[in-house]
Amino acid sequence: MRFQVLVRLKTGVLDVQGKAIETGLKDKRFEAFKNVRVGRVIEFEVDGVAGDQARAQVNEVCKLLLANPVIEEYEVREVA
């Protein structure tokens, strides 16, 4: 099974990259672009593990490593 994990900073946690992008866009007169938030996408395959068990392992790995629950939230998507 192939998965895609989207990790981003929680609402209210300062995103300095987002701020920098916003400033750059403003300099090019894209003033309409607000609240830029930068995240990361992590893709991987889980081999030889059944569906529900694979999903459980993905969640475990998200909590262990891929996201830091203190500052980040994550979404898991199954990719065909």
Next chain:
Amino acid sequence: MKVGVVVFPGTNCDQDVLRVYGELLGMQAFPVWHRDTDLKGADLIVLPGGFSYGDYLRTGALAKLSPVMESVKGFADRGGRVLGICNGFQVLCEAGLLPGALLENVGRRFLSRFVHITVDSTRSFFTKGLTQGQVITCPIAHFQGNYFADPKTLQELTDNGQIVFRYSTAQGEVRVDDQEVNVNGSCLAIAGISNRAGNVVGLMPHPERAVETLIGYAGGDTGLAPFQQCG
């Protein structure tokens, strides 16, 4: 007193720490490789600064998975003293040995400069012989030093005397909203914290780089004092 200094790939302040404990304070100080699980009878474990695992994913995130960290966690749980400086502080937060996280600096810059930090709580092993309000002047060198924790955690840190150091003026005045003083924008101007028991301490500044007057650093040797408390 035996001091084990953990070396991850990308650690670059291990020699500074070994010099402080080994040469200046005359303790038995030795490196501990990140693949090792034997802490070689250390009474104190230091996670020094650097860029462990190239700061991949998040600072300190991959280091927490190193085999040595299982031993460090067990050691800390049994009351062993653990000190994390800069990247070491980030590793301790990622590993859950200390609460909170280190975000990118509020000013979006890597900061390499001197700061003043003031001793807040003297409950921790690193500050137990110091006085509250005592000012230490030493360098910082980080991009992710902006301490963050939710309001509930911040309240607990305050109530339990877990705030070890705060960024301040040279006179010891803390100004949370003044970026000249609280240079990275940390919550409550926190520069260092301890766990509840006080045996695990993490801080962003580098007191190990302000331990000798000879090299003429602005901080002189004010950074030596907390290391002397570890005997």
